[in-house]
Structures are given as structure tokens and as C-alpha cells.
Amino acid sequence: MPLETVFFDLDGTLVDARDAAWEIFAETNDLYELGIDTQDKFLALSETNIFSALSQYCADEVQAKSVIDHFMDNIVNRYHPPFIPGMIEIVRQFNKQISLAILSSNMSETIRRILAEGGITECFPIVMSGDVEPSKTKAIQSFLDDNNSRISTTVAQTVSECRSLTGDEVALVTDTVGDVTAALCGGIRACGVSWGMHNKSKLIDAGAEYVADTPNELMYWFNEARISNETRS
Secondary structure, eight states: OOOOEEEEOOBTTTBOOHHHHHHHHHHHHHHHTOSOOSHHHHHHGGGSOHHHHHHTTSSSHHHHHHHHHHHHHHHHHHOOOOBOTTHHHHHHHHHTTSEEEEEOSSOHHHHHHHHHHHTOGGGOSEEEOTTTOSOHHHHHHHHHHHTTTTTOHHHHHHHTTOOOOOGGGEEEEESOHHHHHHHHHHTOEEEEETTSSSOHHHHHHHTOSEEESSHHHHHHHHHHHHHHHHHHO
8 A cells, every 4th residue: 555644753853953952951951960961962862762761860750750841841932943954845745745744752832833833734734742642652553553533632633534554554754763663663664864863874773764865855765655655555
């Protein structure tokens, strides 16, 4: 069957998050004395689930919740990353041909604000955020099981009539090793982008079927992925 839905990660994929997110997280690190005191250590958190990774630096679950809440509250109020040049147009091109969704560890409020700032809110009727389901693998599996109808009221209203999809019909575009792993564990395909948190070789080693070096290369991958899927079906 042909590719039917493409999920996009937000931070590092659609927007340039490396510096913007690190500057905000550095304040959380200093306040809680976590020892994540360089940008490289911060970026390494995304090699797994960032929430789980942060918990390993905390004394207990109470401190972990305080750390995550402090960081995410600052993200909601002060995070304004620029869009990767060319990505807004690529999203619009994708949206003409396929259903799109967001899969992000960020807060739904922040995601929707950033999409609105880019003028592409209408391209993403489905937003699966970290404050609703911290595990991207579980979010993907829920989407495959019931078209995401139990994730939120808004999503249920949007896709309540959609049929179930197979893993070959869904892909995630992302910049992190952790997301590639989550996609594969969730049973869907993964395409990497090399301009975000993790480099091309790490994304390939994690199992990404393709890694784009420019936004335009995502359209090449998309066209090839649809052809290969149609051939298999």
C-alpha cells in the first residue's frame, strides 16, 4: 500500500532547536545542578526519550518531575526557534499529496504556537505531543491501532472515520536517534534529517531508511518512498 501519513518531529526537524533549546535548558541544569553542563551532553539526551534520559540525572521521581516541569514551562513561555529555511514550503508540498501529523516531545500549546507562527497550522490536523503521551512509540502504536482516536478529543473528531493503517503506510521524519528508534519500535518507517540534533551517520546507524541533507531532499525521499510502497503493494 502507498504511504498515507507522514509524521514530522518539530524541534530540530521543522525548526532549528539546537541553540534555542539549549539556552533554555541551561537554566534548568544550573538550578538543579544536574551536571548536563554542555550542549553536547544536552543533545545526547535525545538519543533516547528525553524525559526518561532526564530522570536518570535526578535523585528521585519528585525531582525528575520538577526538572521536567521547569524546563517545559520555560519552553512554553520563551521558546521561539526559527524554522529551518525551506521547510515551510516542503511541508506545504507534502500536504498537497498526503496526510501530515506532528509527533513531538514538546507541549501541545508550544507546538501549535510555533505552527501558527509559520503559517502551517492547517497542514497538521493531528498533533501528538509529549504532555499527552511522553512515549513516542506508544503514541505511534495508538495511532496504528485506532487512528489516534483515543489521544485527544480534537484528534478523535478529526480522524474518527479513518481506517487503520499499516506500518508501511506511515513514516516519521526526524533529526534524532531516539525518534528513529521509537518509530521502528512502533512499527513504522523512519526518515532522518541531518541538520538537527544528530548527524547523518548516527541516524543511519539507528535504522533510518534515508537521511536528507537539505529540505529539498525530503521531497526526493517522499517520491521514492511512495513509488517503492506502491511497487510492494
